[in-house]
Amino acid sequence: MSAVDDVLDRARARLSRVSPADLAGLPDDHLLVDIRPLHNRVAEGEIPGAVPVERIVLEWRLDPGGTHRMPGFTAETVVVVFCNEGYSSSLAARDLQEVGLPKATDLVGGFREYLAAGLPVQPGGTQAVT
Template identity: 70%
Template sequence: MSAEQLLDEARLTLNRVEPHDLAGLSDVLVVDIRPAHNRAAEGEIPGSIPVERIVLEWRLDPNGEHRIPGFTADTTVVVLCNEGYASSLAARDLQRVGLPKATDLIGGFRAYAATGLPTRPGPTHPIT
């Protein structure tokens, strides 16, 4: 299976979010998986939390002992990366660990910023 096929397959289960719709979501956790150097150079979405991709499933397993506080299995989790590719695969993996409402941001941070929506300086220290 090619990377493109993997991506297409992952997106079949996602109810992906457009950047301008993000602010209208309730009970949402926005998770930024971009590397610190991208967050430093481009900024971050206000209210988002950075979680390194390498620990994402452990920090967002709703029943895991290493989970971060502030969400449940019913929370909508919107994952974002630079352009919306890696985030689709990450959101699919979060669905597999018990977050059925996990999804991602169409176009990633760059699409969000290009719309003129608010950003904050980064990088915020990631949850590791």
């Protein structure tokens, strides 16, 4: 096993990952965060209601006690992060737990599995939180 596979396994062991089908059963006040690059969102579309946040600023924008946080969530909010295929998002969700979001997790299979499940997608290109 490579070192990065070990890091990924340890991160996922901390998460209660959700499948695309599980999204419908989340609390109404959950936060869905898209960390995919703009070019992927434009080419493939976006999940309705997801907030795009650049990965480089993710922890600052979602630190519940931070001065640079975006509005609309608390430390108790279920935060579901997704990327293209569910690898980077696992590491991102682990990092969000470290900054005070104990219910942070990620989407199994990422956007591509969501898309393959035939769930709704809207045209992409929404400006990310920076």
